[in-house]
Amino acid sequence: MYQSFIGLEIHIHLLTRTKAFCGCTAEFGAPPNTHVCPVCLGYPGVLPAVNEEAMKMSYMVAKALNCELSPKCYFDRKNYFYPDMTKNYQISQFHDPVGRNGYFDVEVDGEIKRVRIHDVHLEEDAGKMIHSGRTSLLDYNRAGTSLLEIVTEPDLVTGKDAEAFIREFRRMVRHLGVCDGNMEEGSLRCDANVSINLKGQGLGTKTEVKNLNSARFVRKALEYEIKRQGRVLGKGEKVIQETRLWDSDNNVTASMRTKEKAHDYRYFPEPDMPPFCPDDAFMSEVVSRVVELPLVKKQRYLNGLQLSVDAAEFLVEDRLFCDLFEETCALGGDAKQISNWLCGDVQGQLKRAEVALTDSHITAARLNELVKLVDSGVLQRGKAKEVLELVIAEDKDPSAVVREKGFEQVQDDSQLDGWVSEAIDKNPQAVEQILAGNTKTISFLVGQVMRFSKGKADPKKVTDKLSQALGL
Amino acid sequence: MTLLKSWDRVLADVQSRTEYQNYVTAWESKIRSMLTFDLNRDRFGAQDGPLANIPFAVKDNIAVRDFNLTCGSRILENLVSPYTATAVERLQAAGARVVGKTNLDEFGMGSSTDNSALAQTNNPWNVNAVPGGSSGGSAAAVAAGLVPFALGSDTGGSVRQPAAFCGCFGLKPTYGTVSRFGLVAYASSLEVIGVLSRGVDTLETVYDIIAGRDDRDQSSVARPQNSPARGTARVGILRQIAELSPAIDAAYRETIEKVKSLGVEIVEIDIPALEYVVPAYYTIATAEASANLARYTGIRYGHRTSDDSSMEQMVAASRNEGFGDEVKLRILLGTYVLRSGFQDQYYIRAQKIRTAIRNGFDAAFGQVDLMLTPVFPTQAFLRGEGELTPFQQKLADKFTAAANLAGIPALTVPIGVTDGLPTAMQLLAPDFAEHRMFDFARRMGVDMAAMTPDGFDEGWRK
Structure with missing residues (x-):
């Protein structure tokens, strides 16, 4: 009333x-x-x-x-x-x-x-x-x-x-x-x-x-x-x-x-x-310094870039994240993927390390590189976190960290094929189970290959190769 | 020998300093023009420059580092200034040395210097007469030959009227040409730092040094590239001038004849709005004063009462004990005219009158090069019987306060001596035409040698 x-x-x-x-x-x-x-x-x-x-x-x-x-x-x-x-x-x-x-x-x-x-x-x-x-x-x-x-x-x-x-x-x-x-x-x-x-x-x-x-x-x-x-x-x-x-x-x-x-x-x-x-001169400086406002930005992220509501909300909360996001996108990456990195791992790592974005050594170029390394299969998604941590802690490019740590996944087919044959040869029981229809056991063979490769093989690629070799 | 040249050795050695000190001491026992006189305190003067080693005095409402800044008030009696006013800094940079701080009506409010809470200054021509005010100490010191020039401040005539009373030149520059940074504010939109001297040349030299834009005073202005013409062919006089004392009336008529004899045309001018100068002036000045003087509470500096029963009581009692009656009157008046619901009737109306006065002068200066008026309707008045009441003194500000309302420059020119006291007239000019007034004052050929009070002596410094 x-x-x-x-x-x-x-x-x-x-x-x-x-x-x-x-x-x-x-x-x-x-x-x-x-x-x-x-x-x-x-x-x-x-x-x-x-x-x-x-x-x-x-x-x-x-x-x-x-x-x-x-x-x-x-x-x-x-x-x-x-x-x-x-x-x-x-x-x-x-x-x-x-x-x-x-x-x-x-x-x-x-x-x-x-x-x-x-x-x-x-x-x-x-x-x-x-x-x-x-x-x-x-x-x-x-x-x-x-x-x-x-x-x-x-x-x-x-x-x-x-x-x-x-x-x-x-x-x-x-x-x-x-x-x-x-x-x-x-x-x-x-x-x-x-x-x-x-x-x-x-x-x-x-x-x-x-x-x-x-x-x-x-x-x-x-x-x-x-x-x-x-x-x-x-x-x-x-x-x-x-x-x-x-x-x-x-x-x-x-x-x-x-x-x-x-x-x-x-x-x-x-x-x-x-x-x-x-x-x-005063007025033109004022106009140039009035940047896109957060609400407008958010609408653009949602409607233009198809970001999730959570990601858009997270980004516009902080101008620095917006800037990093937009700069990284401008290097050609996928907006959605970049936004996920930012509000996921990047944010989490910064929080854990208690470092502000400005002091974090994370740049658009480095973020772009990291995303590309994972995308192209060079770096395992699981290892990416560790790389990010070292970028923040040691002010290094992701590619340099990957090289130093030997994180590159083995892409070479002949090497992979060798490990695959070895796993099949050494585990006849497992092969039998698989051929009998227990396809889940294939993960055991994948694990064997990963062991041979000291974790450097791309598990997805290995699975494909095993399936092919066993005629599944 | 020019006036300044005759002063440049007085600080040179122990002997000349002693003679200087003795001359000042002898006068000061009679006139008490300065609250401080100290030949050694100013450590900031440059070694050379156009005013190298020239002593000067500064009204005690203008800040000079390491000197008192009392404003003639109990409330600031013990304040030592932590900084220096721009005008003083410029003189120091030209080599001049501050030797004294001169007495004044409390915060510049008055026409006699008798409103000082700290000392009574007497007129060098007659110790029973007031020196005028509020820059009475500066005028008395200059007239007695204690300094070649002194700074004053002019809010409604406070440089020109004491200059007239003591027989010296007194310049009120165009508003904004001299930085107010370091001038303790009474009425900010009206006042300006001015100069008093017995010589026009000295006045001009000093003015040229202190004038100019100052970033610390955003109301200050640079003098225009093309300064106004210096010549004067026509002088305006007000059509209606009444209530002058016989001596001033005679001096006024005499001056008009003198001007005519120089081949200059006299033109009668009407500025009807001038009738309202005094009420408009006191409305604006007191309104601004009520805010400008609010900072004196005894909390950060200045007089603090022993009554600290509460925060409010401490502030109220400190102000009550620290301010004199005239200051309290003006704060109350200013508070009254600014009350909400009363501004249309007082403050805004006064601003309209101010605009009309400015327009009147603008029109006048379309016809004439300078205006000539009395400075004050009387000569210096005696204390006691026949003294002007505070109200009469305010009414008598009409000739001087007009220039403050209009913002234009004005100059007091000594004319002669009648009954043992000086007479003087005022020149008014359009904005930035100070030099036109200087030139015309020189053409008027005042005989300053004949304008010396008893006891005045230049021999000691030759």
Whole structure:
């Protein structure tokens, strides 16, 4: 009977080398207050200077989200006091953001849902405050790093929709290379606005849910919150507009005590920075860096290349796997076969060796070679795993490993024929059984040949030769 | 001997340094223009260059590494700057040496320098008179001959008005031509670093060194390749000028006659929007100030209260203890005009007025090469009875603040001395036409030798 409306506010940390408005490194994990300078500490007299790479990444995301891109975007000051803010105003964008009026397609249960994007804007992050007892400690390493905020329209309906959105969005920013998408570490953060109402009555009174540091929590928190609001309305009460925190230990949302009432941020144009006007070179770089998005890629893999759903899903999860896959295919291999290698043995070996694909020494050329070695019968499928392991461990070409290890299968007919005759001659009983109709015993003879060849014969070829010799 | 040449030996040896120190000490006991005077602290000046070994002073809201950066405020009383402003760096690279940090109205807010929380600066011409403000320390130091030039900052007249009060030249450059990096922000969209000196040539030399695009200030601009023509054939005056003091009124009329006698045509100009200069200026300036001054909380630097009963209380009490009344007034005003629902009425309306003023000047400079106006309706005022109230002082910013709203350059030119205090007039020019003003000021032939307060002496450095 109720209809639910969900809108998301997503913040991503852009992978820029330096902070948004100063030259400090944006790297994480350094000792507190070591990546700071007069600018990001808000010393008197300093001025911000916008990071062009941050602007490029912002325009890339806006473009990928099909937004109208601003030909002239402005920065604004958002005023509020908090100790983790060095200036007590945040440089943000309010009136003229990088992009607005976009949309993003998400697949939920095989159906494409189109979610409208309200706007995409660049702002600076605050520092970190660590409370301990009566004292609070401040670390400003994060202060001034580039944060991109993406605000959706309330077009999502269920917790499941929202989870799918977050997953697809995370995949997208990772493919673009603008964010590592790590929700646990906070490089991708999501707040959700949710309201319910009787069908046809439009948006209800919304609550904002925070502390959602995984896609699963986004779904669970929203499912909880939609039920909770339903119970409130069911009792004839009103939903209170408030901020609620997701408590993942108890699987509930709880009202966050808010000291201030509605904030008045007193936005006004940032006088220290002129409007940013992207030129042609800037825009063409942005366009060239917006690669094929994961959802489109997945459709192409499924429909164009006939990959299995699992293989396609696996590949588009990681841009590097996609790249390796496509490069290997381009060398002429069979797409399906290559995809099976990647999501099977390659993935498994990397996991076991705890090596990232980038550090694995696996290249398209080597993968192609490995597939060809097996295909042509030179390398036994069973041995291929071992070869792959050595490629990863020793940075060698598969052919070199095969040569060194003596893994080549014997292809020479006269040698094979010799072993086949020897096996028949030495095992008259087995031959008798076979000729009597017990054809399974042929595997015993195959085993004998393999022993003679020290495992280098191609079992399939040996079987064929035995059958022929015995007139089966 | 040119002004700068007469200064290049003062830091040369112990004897000349001692004489310099003695001259400054004698004056400072009367005028207290500087919060710091130290001949040895600047270790960053280049060994040679057009300003080699020339001392200069810097308003204490402009950052110079290893020097205090108090902004005339209790809240920054103990702050030592970890970095140097671009304008100062450029002068150091040309060989000049910072020897002093000058007093000012707290954060540049005022017209008398009496709003400094740290010292009272007196006018070298009459110690009972204010030096003007907010760059009052820079003006007093230059007028007393303590430095050949000083840097100031001009948000609504803060270089030009004290220059007028103390009898020296004061340049407010075109907005953006001098980097604001290192200038402690009061009203970012209005202010610019300026220069005060007793000589036009020195002003010009210094301006040419400090001007230019700076990547650390993205609102800074390069001067155009083709600079505006330097000649002046027509000078505009405002049709309606009222409420000038008799001395300023007389100086104004005298100057107009002088200009005519140079064969320059005087043209009357109407810029109706100028009527709203003061409200528009105070709306924009205070709005920006309310954000610019939010960073002073005592958490990372500056005054911190002993009251740490809570985070909020610590910030509120530090600010309450650290800021003076005028600063609090302007922060409150700025917060008020930016409230949501009130922006149309105040901030946005002020921006419209600002545009109208700019358009008015653009039209005027279609007809004339320069404009001539008073700087301030009165000479330097005396403390005590007859002093201008803070409100009267704000109303009197109309001639100077117009240039800040329009972003155009302006120059204070000393005219003479009446009743023991200097009089001065203001030239205004289109964007980037600073040199036109310098040339015209030279044509006006001010007799600076006659513009010296009692106790002024150049003999010690010859």
